[in-house]
Amino acid sequence: MRYVIIGAGAVGGVIGGRLAGSGHEVVLVARGAHFEALRDHGLRLRVPEGELTHRLPVVDGPAALGELRPDDVLVLAVKTQDSVAALQTWGPAPVAGGGTAAERLPLFCAQNGVEGQRLALRLFRRVHGVCVWLPSTYVEPGVVSAAGSPLTGILHLGPVWRTPACQTPPGPPFGRTTGVRQTGPGRHPHGIDETARLVAADLEKSHFEAPVVADVARWQYAKLLSNLGNALEAVTGPVSDEDALALFRRVRAEGAAVLDAAGIAYASTEEQQAVRGDKVTLVPLDGAPRGGGSSWQSLTRGTGTIEADYLNGEIALLGRLHGVPTPLNELLQHLADTFARERRVAGSMPVAELMRLADAAVVNTR
Numbered sequence: 001m002r003y004v005i006i007g008a009g010a011v012g013g014v015i016g017g018r019l020a021g022s023g024h025e026v027v028l029v030a031r032g033a034h035f036e037a038l039r040d041h042g043l044r045l046r047v048p049e050g051e052l053t054h055r056l057p058v059v060d061g062p063a064a065l066g067e068l069r070p071d072d073v074l075v076l077a078v079k080t081q082d083s084v085a086a087l088q089t090w091g092p093a094p095v096a097g098g099g100t101a102a103e104r105l106p107l108f109c110a111q112n113g114v115e116g117q118r119l120a121l122r123l124f125r126r127v128h129g130v131c132v133w134l135p136s137t138y139v140e141p142g143v144v145s146a147a148g149s150p151l152t153g154i155l156h157l158g159p160v161w162r163t164p165a166c167q168t169p170p171g172p173p174f175g176r177t178t179g180v181r182q183t184g185p186g187r188h189p190h191g192i193d194e195t196a197r198l199v200a201a202d203l204e205k206s207h208f209e210a211p212v213v214a215d216v217a218r219w220q221y222a223k224l225l226s227n228l229g230n231a232l233e234a235v236t237g238p239v240s241d242e243d244a245l246a247l248f249r250r251v252r253a254e255g256a257a258v259l260d261a262a263g264i265a266y267a268s269t270e271e272q273q274a275v276r277g278d279k280v281t282l283v284p285l286d287g288a289p290r291g292g293g294s295s296w297q298s299l300t301r302g303t304g305t306i307e308a309d310y311l312n313g314e315i316a317l318l319g320r321l322h323g324v325p326t327p328l329n330e331l332l333q334h335l336a337d338t339f340a341r342e343r344r345v346a347g348s349m350p351v352a353e354l355m356r357l358a359d360a361a362v363v364n365t366r
Contacts, residue, residue, distance in 0.1 A: 006090060029061070044142055076109045077110045129159075129220055133276065136153075154280060222267040234346055247328075261324045308333045312329040
């Protein structure tokens with residue numbers, strides 16, 4: 001199989017680099033200065049064992065590859081707010097032997113939240129969810145880092161499409177879908193197929209643990225609850241002192257109440273800790289300081305966008321659908337969007353000011 005990494009930033013670059021390092025064929029997709037650096041100097045991957053350079057094919061779109069191959073695996077690793085553009089670009093790409101990428105190829109959504117795969121299902125037939133536990137950083141154009149040890153990350157995989165029993169997705173080497181069933185309200189259809197097992201086997205040779213699960217959404221919603229703190233970190237800085245931690249607990253509890261009201265299952269904190277243990281322990285890396293998570297990195301890079309609409313905004317959406325107030329998540333969504341739009345400095349709001357705004361938001365919902 002050949003892996004086409006659509007969005008070779010922090011997460012995509014690390015996944016692509018690790019797969020390449022274990023001998024797998026990888027194509028990186030990037031744009032702008034990052035594309036130029038990857039093309040001219042290769043992917044520089046900073047990990048606990050040192051800096052690794054991978055000279056890989058890099059493109060800025062499908063046209064540069066000509067026809068895609070029937071054994072291509074697409075990995076969507078852009079931020080959710082960039083998903084529609086990427087999906088519309090890659091979906092119509094022709095595949096050798098007939099058909100398009102959207103019709104024939106498997107797509108793995110290695111993204112935070114759950115909206116990316118829902119967007120993908122509008123265009124692609126064969127969508128797999130990925131719960132991404134992968135601390136990584138976009139350091140500079142051409143350079144990404146991942147400080148986890150002994151594993152780089154843990155990626156739960158699971159298909160989220162439903163294929164009729166009489167139909168097999170075309171094209172080797174992926175084979176027949178098995179164990180497909182329809183889930184209850186708020187869940188994607190899901191099952192386990194040979195594609196996920198093959199990809200998991202490749203990942204597990206590449207410094208990852210990659211459980212293949214029939215309930216990947218349960219892990220993704222659990223991760224979503226953790227990601228509700230991304231906007232808090234982006235706006236006020238590291239969530240480390242007691243006031244910031246207390247506010248995060250309130251934000252997470254609000255999110256959990258919404259998921260409970262919606263009847264959406266999520267893995268418990270204890271279950272997550274049992275699976276992860278100390279498998280992904282962060283170690284210092286020379287020349288690759290980890291300043292913060294993905295939302296923090298969006299602000300420090302001045303991209304003008306942030307994924308809060310699909311993290312805190314997902315909770316706000318579900319709260320409105322199920323009659324549960326979400327003042328804290330709505331506030332964080334608004335502040336993160338404002339910081340991104342106005343290109344404010346990451347972490348520049350004092351925690352005390354945010355707590356005052358949070359208390360006022362809660363009072364105003366009563």
